Amino acid sequence: MAKHTKTPAPSVSELLRLPPGERVDLAATDTRATPGISGGKGAAGAAQQELAERLAELQERLYASGRTGGERRLLLVLQGMDTSGKGGTVRHVLGQVDPQGVSITAFARPTEEELHHDFLWRVERRLPPAGAIGVFDRSHYEDVVAARVRGSVPQSTWGPRFDIINRWEEQLVERGLTLLKVFLHISPEESRRRLLARLDTPEKHWKFSPDDIDDWGRWDAYTEAYEDALRRCGTRTAPWFVVPADRKWYRNWAVTALLVEHLDGLGLGWPPATFDVAAERARLLAAG
Amino acid sequence: MAKHTKTPAPSVSELLRLPPGERVDLAATDTRATPGISGGKGAAGAAQQELAERLAELQERLYASGRTGGERRLLLVLQGMDTSGKGGTVRHVLGQVDPQGVSITAFARPTEEELHHDFLWRVERRLPPAGAIGVFDRSHYEDVVAARVRGSVPQSTWGPRFDIINRWEEQLVERGLTLLKVFLHISPEESRRRLLARLDTPEKHWKFSPDDIDDWGRWDAYTEAYEDALRRCGTRTAPWFVVPADRKWYRNWAVTALLVEHLDGLGLGWPPATFDVAAERARLLAAG
Numbered sequence: 001m002a003k004h005t006k007t008p009a010p011s012v013s014e015l016l017r018l019p020p021g022e023r024v025d026l027a028a029t030d031t032r033a034t035p036g037i038s039g040g041k042g043a044a045g046a047a048q049q050e051l052a053e054r055l056a057e058l059q060e061r062l063y064a065s066g067r068t069g070g071e072r073r074l075l076l077v078l079q080g081m082d083t084s085g086k087g088g089t090v091r092h093v094l095g096q097v098d099p100q101g102v103s104i105t106a107f108a109r110p111t112e113e114e115l116h117h118d119f120l121w122r123v124e125r126r127l128p129p130a131g132a133i134g135v136f137d138r139s140h141y142e143d144v145v146a147a148r149v150r151g152s153v154p155q156s157t158w159g160p161r162f163d164i165i166n167r168w169e170e171q172l173v174e175r176g177l178t179l180l181k182v183f184l185h186i187s188p189e190e191s192r193r194r195l196l197a198r199l200d201t202p203e204k205h206w207k208f209s210p211d212d213i214d215d216w217g218r219w220d221a222y223t224e225a226y227e228d229a230l231r232r233c234g235t236r237t238a239p240w241f242v243v244p245a246d247r248k249w250y251r252n253w254a255v256t257a258l259l260v261e262h263l264d265g266l267g268l269g270w271p272p273a274t275f276d277v278a279a280e281r282a283r284l285l286a287a288g
Numbered sequence: 289m290a291k292h293t294k295t296p297a298p299s300v301s302e303l304l305r306l307p308p309g310e311r312v313d314l315a316a317t318d319t320r321a322t323p324g325i326s327g328g329k330g331a332a333g334a335a336q337q338e339l340a341e342r343l344a345e346l347q348e349r350l351y352a353s354g355r356t357g358g359e360r361r362l363l364l365v366l367q368g369m370d371t372s373g374k375g376g377t378v379r380h381v382l383g384q385v386d387p388q389g390v391s392i393t394a395f396a397r398p399t400e401e402e403l404h405h406d407f408l409w410r411v412e413r414r415l416p417p418a419g420a421i422g423v424f425d426r427s428h429y430e431d432v433v434a435a436r437v438r439g440s441v442p443q444s445t446w447g448p449r450f451d452i453i454n455r456w457e458e459q460l461v462e463r464g465l466t467l468l469k470v471f472l473h474i475s476p477e478e479s480r481r482r483l484l485a486r487l488d489t490p491e492k493h494w495k496f497s498p499d500d501i502d503d504w505g506r507w508d509a510y511t512e513a514y515e516d517a518l519r520r521c522g523t524r525t526a527p528w529f530v531v532p533a534d535r536k537w538y539r540n541w542a543v544t545a546l547l548v549e550h551l552d553g554l555g556l557g558w559p560p561a562t563f564d565v566a567a568e569r570a571r572l573l574a575a576g
Contacts, residue, residue, distance in 0.1 A: 090388050095386065098383065099392055100425070102387055200569075205560065206559040209563075210563050210571075213571055213572050216575060217576065277487055280498055280501065
């Protein structure tokens, strides 16, 4: 019998990473796929629990490193159409770790004050501190997607932003930030189902705005703008990850796995004692 | 047979509230008591699960109200000796709700910049926005407790602060903030056990500082300072709640219950639709 050489399973990061510079055809990308996990929702349950425990420990190590002079930090950028589940991802995925180590910012349409600065000003001041996981629910990518589709700025303004974003992100990474950019990819049909569900549930009416339907009607324009942003800002230093997001359990599993793999890649141990443990122990027992 | 009139069980808030203006004798207050729940840790498990669900829903209602023009917000102030479990309370109690609606600040010793302002400056800028639950892990009470015990400011400075705090807190409440001030009460023996556990667990060494032993040695001075703060700032508008905290399961249960009762007291419903639901439904179905 021939010897069997087992190829290691590709990481979730490898499966979902958009190859730098490559054109992405979102309409041809399956929004119900579940790369990296088979057996459906049932099988994912146990896997999710195990991942959650790993994530909680890795997050605590990152936090501990930040408390002891380390400068590492991670920023999860979440983008996607309305109803793609950015808020749900924050609730379910980040809800698995100590809230003390997480800094979440949801970016709405820019305020008057924000518009008086350059477009990176408001995101720059919300970057996570050392030891933290930052989460951007929408981000500077709105300034090359929504601003473009809604026509709030001319092409001469949004056009140069791709390169500006690339240089800025490259510098952030150089300065010790781990950048994880995730596009939650849903189908227009699933989006319509979710909008209908909001309309049919009085407890969810506050989440609905008539503008959402107008934006839904611009699906193709948003798709085009996202395809450009993903291609032009999917760099070697700061690649994009495209997560099929019609199935919420898969979305949660995949984003958790991406966080685990990126944090694991930092190779953080527990900070060593900076004092004489035995001497302090003796001093404590002698006190009081 | 005489008719039986059943007295309703007192709320956890009633059981744990320090009567305004009353002197508290911390050494005489049992740190292992479990007011409001009997049957020990086992019985608390199911109760905790039920409370967690209520808390998550109430938090979402608060968040929804903030997103639709409401101004209500809640601030949980956590104070207590080192190792009393402030961080653990944040992790376990606030870990039960959507992290998007929670704003957590841990106050360390004031920085140079903070010392160039009055003592309320740094806490004021961390107050929660409308719709949020804010959490202060340590707070302006450090400025009448730690600052006093460590002698970093003279009595002529910390003395007037009690009245300043009372007027400030009163104004916050008047402006729509629900203030929930919790003192986590542990015994010196339990505190020493927890410090020893940190020394004996390499994964926890980063949480330990030799200063902790010095502070432990000042237990009586801290107790006196806390008794003053609890008495002088335990007002009708902003009372203190003293939570026995030697048992972590009770501490988590009690703080969850206090949050539930305070949020429930706001009587928040779900925001009504500000649009014609049927018309929007028809428009969405016709789109695309």
